[in-house]
Amino acid sequence: MADKIDRNLSHSTxxxxxxxxxxxxxxxxxxxxxxxxxxxEYDLATRALxxxxxxxxxxxxxxxxxxxxxxxxxxxxLALSLAAxxxxxxxxxxxxxxxxVPCSACYLNLxxxxxxxxxxxxxxxxxxxxxxxxxxxxxxxxxxxxxxDVLARxxxxxxxxxxxxRPLNGQTIAPYYGCQCLRPYAVFDDPQAPASMSPLIRxxxxxxxxxxxxxxxxxxxxxxxxxxxxxxxTGAILAAAKDxxxxxxxxxxxxxxxxxxxxxxxxxxxxxxETTVVYLPQLLGLAMGLGPHAVGLQRNLSVTASFKNALRxxxxxx
Amino acid sequence: MLHSAxxxxxxxxxxxxxxxxxxxxxxxCIQCGTCSASCPxxxxxxxxxxxxxxCVQMDSFEEIFTSQTFTLCSSCYYCSLxxxxxxxxxxxxxxxxCIAAARQMPQHRSSTLFYRYFLRxxxxxxxxxxxxxxxxxxxxxxxxLLPLRYASLGWKLTSKGKISLPRPARGKGKLDALFAKVxxxxxxx
Ligand code: SF4
Ligand code: SF4
Numbered sequence: 001m002a003d004k005i006d007r008n009l010s011h012s013t014x015x016x017x018x019x020x021x022x023x024x025x026x027x028x029x030x031x032x033x034x035x036x037x038x039x040x041e042y043d044l045a046t047r048a049l050x051x052x053x054x055x056x057x058x059x060x061x062x063x064x065x066x067x068x069x070x071x072x073x074x075x076x077x078l079a080l081s082l083a084a085x086x087x088x089x090x091x092x093x094x095x096x097x098x099x100x101v102p103c104s105a106c107y108l109n110l111x112x113x114x115x116x117x118x119x120x121x122x123x124x125x126x127x128x129x130x131x132x133x134x135x136x137x138x139x140x141x142x143x144x145x146x147x148x149d150v151l152a153r154x155x156x157x158x159x160x161x162x163x164x165x166r167p168l169n170g171q172t173i174a175p176y177y178g179c180q181c182l183r184p185y186a187v188f189d190d191p192q193a194p195a196s197m198s199p200l201i202r203x204x205x206x207x208x209x210x211x212x213x214x215x216x217x218x219x220x221x222x223x224x225x226x227x228x229x230x231x232x233x234t235g236a237i238l239a240a241a242k243d244x245x246x247x248x249x250x251x252x253x254x255x256x257x258x259x260x261x262x263x264x265x266x267x268x269x270x271x272x273x274e275t276t277v278v279y280l281p282q283l284l285g286l287a288m289g290l291g292p293h294a295v296g297l298q299r300n301l302s303v304t305a306s307f308k309n310a311l312r313x314x315x316x317x318x
Numbered sequence: 319m320l321h322s323a324x325x326x327x328x329x330x331x332x333x334x335x336x337x338x339x340x341x342x343x344x345x346x347c348i349q350c351g352t353c354s355a356s357c358p359x360x361x362x363x364x365x366x367x368x369x370x371x372x373c374v375q376m377d378s379f380e381e382i383f384t385s386q387t388f389t390l391c392s393s394c395y396y397c398s399l400x401x402x403x404x405x406x407x408x409x410x411x412x413x414x415x416c417i418a419a420a421r422q423m424p425q426h427r428s429s430t431l432f433y434r435y436f437l438r439x440x441x442x443x444x445x446x447x448x449x450x451x452x453x454x455x456x457x458x459x460x461x462x463l464l465p466l467r468y469a470s471l472g473w474k475l476t477s478k479g480k481i482s483l484p485r486p487a488r489g490k491g492k493l494d495a496l497f498a499k500v501x502x503x504x505x506x507x
Contacts, residue, residue, distance in 0.1 A: 033446040038480045064444040064493060069393060070436035073415035073429070078500045082440070085496065126507075130499040183395035184408065191399055217358040217394035224455075225429045226390055227467065229362040233392070260471045299478050 025154065027100035027145070028090050029057040030110065032252075033065050034103055038260075039252035041296030045281040046102050046147060048294045052163065052285065053155060057100060060090050066109040069221050077126060083113035084127045087144075088136040098143040100150055102281075104180040104251035105220075107146045111185050114140040146181045148196055148250045148280065149188040157199035165289030166314050167205025173283065174209040174244035175201060176237065178254040179217050191215065197248065197280065204287035209244040213237050218257045234258060235265045238273040246276035246307055248283050255279060259302035276300075276307040286311065333379050336420070340374050340413045346403045347371040353397035353407045363387040367397060367407060374410070388414035389429040431458055437497075444492035449481045 027050075035043035050057050067082035087110060090099050101107040117124045117140025128137050151160070175197035182191040189196040194215050198208045218237060222230030234257040241247050249255045259277040266273040278300060285295040292311065297303060347368075354366035365373075365385040373381045382388075391411035398408040418426040419433060435454040439447045452472070456465045465472075475481045491497075 033448075036445065037448050038475060040480055065440040065446050067440075068436065068446065070433040071440075072393075072412045073433045074419045074437060075416055075500065075504065076413070077504055078437075078497070081496060081500050082493075126503050130496060130503060133495050133499060179392075179394040179396075184398045184406075186399075191395075217392050217396070219358075220392040220394075221432075222359075222390075222392055225432050226362065229359055229390060229392075232362070233358055260474065264470070299480065301474055301478065 024054065024056060026056040026058065026095075026097050027150065028093060028095060028097045028142070029059050030063055030066075030086060030090070030099055030101045030106060031059070032063075032101070032103040032106035033068070034105075034252035038256055039103070039279075041282065041299040042102055042252060042255070042279045044294070044296035044299075045279055045285050045290075048290050049281040049285045049288070052288050052290060053159065055155070058093070058095070058097070060086060060093070060099070062089055066106040068105055068109070072109070077123075077130075079109065080113050080116055080123060081127050081130045083109040084117060084138045084140075085131060085134075085136065086110060087113055087117065087140060087142055088131055088138040090142045091139060092136065098145045098150075100145055100147060102147040102250070102279075103253075104146065104178055105253055107144065108180040108185070110144045111187075113138075114142065114144050115185070116140070146188070146250070148177075148181055151200055151280070151284070152196040153188055157203040160200055160284055160288070161203040163288045164204055166287055168283070168287050168310075168314065169205045171206040171245045171310060172209050172243065173201045173206045174211060174241040174247045175214050176241075176247050176249050176254060176258070177214045178249070178251045179215070179220070181250055182215055197250075200280070200284060201248065204284055206245075206283075206287075209241065211240050213240045218254045220253055220257075223257055223261055230257065231261065231265050231268050234261060235269050235273070238262060238265060238275060239269070239271065241275055242273070244275065245310065246278055246283070248278060248280045250280050256301075259300060262302050274304055275302065276304045277302050333383075333417075333421070334377060336417050337374065337377065337379065337382075340410050340417075341377065343410045343413065344371045344374050344405060344407070347375065347405060347407075348403060350402060352400050352402060356396040356400050357391075358394055358396070359390045359392055363390050367391075367411075370414075371407065371410070382414065383418065383423060384425065386426075389418070389426055391415075428459065431455060441493045441497050442491040 031043050063086050065082060066086060067079040071079035071082050101110060117138050131137060177194045182189055182194055192215060201208050217233055219230035219233035247258060255277060262273055282295040349368055349372060351368045354360050354368040357367050360366055365387045370382060370387050388411045393408055395408045398406045401407060419430040432455050435451045439450045
């Protein structure tokens with residue numbers, strides 16, 4: 001098993017970026033559909049955090065849906081083409097920047113398409129025929145990076161720590177990774193026992209909840225098509241986080257399952273499951289002194305009164 | 319227009335031909351059960367993942383497609399990570415979903431319809447419009463209680479300014495050409 005993970009890790013780690021590079025850090029940015037809708041605060045917080053860290057993000061011009069989970073359940077070629085269209089747009093921008101992706105589902109689709117374009121010449125030819133109508137072509141060479149990967153390895157906990165203005169002392173955070181930033185492409189973390197979020201959480205003065213639910217599945221789209229199965233999976237995560245002050249997420253699907261369905265799941269289980277759920281960039285941004293509005297906290301569906309109070313008293317103590 | 323790129327593929331192709339690629343993917347399965355033991359949805363499935371791979375190897379179509387098992391796969395990729403034969407069972411689950419969608423199997427209507435409305439929105443707007451997907455899906459499911467399950471979430475999302483009413487569909491869809499071309503290339507192959 002360890003062998004296989006190592007193989008995956010070394011196979012998929014395409015490059016190493018040095019955070020000490022003199023050049024200003026810069027990324028192409030693919031927000032994805034959720035970040036314009038139900039996850040708008042993830043977009044706000046990511047942009048605000050990057051700005052506070054002096055990192056440029058350049059939107060991929062004319063981006064479209066990556067295919068989400070739906071396309072891969074209908075046709076592999078359609079799924080690859082929808083994702084590859086965005087890789088082609090990114091490649092056409094002729095930059096040597098990596099492609100920063102906050103949504104884990106988008107990340108997996110783009111990563112899968114990039115792999116297929118590099119490794120399956122026939123598939124690449126088919127996709128390029130499909131994209132040719134728009135005068136686009138794809139090679140799969142742009143490096144697709146999840147935001148957690150960028151924060152953990154390019155930015156690093158030390159840089160985050162040096163920007164902290166309002167340490168989240170006394171707060172215990174449950175790091176929730178979900179599936180698709182970890183599996184099947186094990187690029188930056190152990191896909192079964194991930195730990196990349198822990199140093200970032202400690203860097204902002206908070207404690208990490210010891211738990212094993214970090215890489216477990218929230219049920220993804222089940223909440224729409226198989227609600228009871230979805231409620232069981234998300235409910236188990238919420239129940240395990242009961243001693244945390246907040247859950248930190250890195251995926252819009254995980255986030256809405258954990259915050260949007262929280263009350264319904266609590267009723268279904270007959271339990272009290274009131275928990276704050278925030279995106280990791282929101283948490284880091286708050287500690288770095290960004291205001292709640294700047295990280296879109298008013299848009300979150302579950303922020304408890306005690307979390308708000310804690311933020312206020314931390315503010316007052318600065 | 320509702321029909322997504324490959325749904326035409328269902329016409330005139332035998333189920334055997336359709337399933338052959340999945341059988342090929344799972345040919346080397348040794349029935350160890352690691353996938354079933356790793357699957358977070360195994361408890362909700364009527365047939366374990368291990369057993370569905372056996373059925374795939376045996377061409378037991380009836381059993382595979384009366385089962386809801388593959389629709390209960392939430393693409394967590396634990397099985398693909400742990401399979402000692404290095405197989406990709408998660409991709410095989412997705413391939414079974416594709417077959418059910420392409421053949422518009424009535425017993426899998428609820429999942430495949432959701433995918434279709436999702437993709438219709440993508441085709442039309444380029445980006446998915448979440449409210450448009452849900453209204454289309456609910457209307458087609460004709461289950462008057464279904465929208466109520468999501469009513470409080472819908473209200474919360476609206477009041478947070480996260481979703482808005484869909485614009486009426488007019489003219490050409492943004493990704494019509496891409497969807498049509500995918501269908502064409504798939505038909506040729
Ligand atoms: S883990 Fe792999 S070999 Fe074992 S039963 Fe599942 S698919 Fe077959
Ligand atoms: S990918 Fe699907 S079948 Fe495999 S373990 Fe996860 S939910 Fe189960």
